[in-house]
Amino acid sequence: xxxxxxxxxxxxxxxxxxxxxxxxxxxxxxxxxxxxxxxxxxxxxxxxxxxxxxxxxxxxxxxxxxxxxxxxxxxxxxxxxxxxxxxxxxxxxxxxxxxxxxxxxxxxxxxxxxxxxxxxxxxxxxxxxxxxxxxxxxxxxxxxxxxxxxxxxxxxxxxxxxxxxxxxxxxxxxx
Numbered sequence: 001x002x003x004x005x006x007x008x009x010x011x012x013x014x015x016x017x018x019x020x021x022x023x024x025x026x027x028x029x030x031x032x033x034x035x036x037x038x039x040x041x042x043x044x045x046x047x048x049x050x051x052x053x054x055x056x057x058x059x060x061x062x063x064x065x066x067x068x069x070x071x072x073x074x075x076x077x078x079x080x081x082x083x084x085x086x087x088x089x090x091x092x093x094x095x096x097x098x099x100x101x102x103x104x105x106x107x108x109x110x111x112x113x114x115x116x117x118x119x120x121x122x123x124x125x126x127x128x129x130x131x132x133x134x135x136x137x138x139x140x141x142x143x144x145x146x147x148x149x150x151x152x153x154x155x156x157x158x159x160x161x162x163x164x165x166x167x168x169x170x171x172x173x174x175x
Contacts, residue, residue: 017111020144026072036037054084062113068095130157
């Protein structure tokens, strides 16, 4: 028997579905390496690929995929796109660490996948939920699904948490 998951979206939906995907395991910070150039490790690539494939196999597809331009996030977004989570990747400077992604939510329709960094993604989720910052934890290659009505002028505090997934729930630890 096949399970139908609630995060499959249709464009005629009256709700907005926002998916947050944290970048995978990246190189450690080190002196002389610009933070924006830290790439995914081999383990990060493998694990993120498996998480993205599992999400796609479960029926997840986004209308749009927006990513931080930082290398580790754009690599994660590329892996998500290759797994079929969205047709193309759009780089958004407001998704860099410390950026303000709120303007992306204005007029958002359908489903959108944002690939970015912590603590920015969970701060955004907390604001949408009307919860205190720090109430959620998003592991590397972790996934969050939030939903709100398109009729809401502002989603601030109006979203509902649909799912919060650790990568280990989607793929075994050996991956």
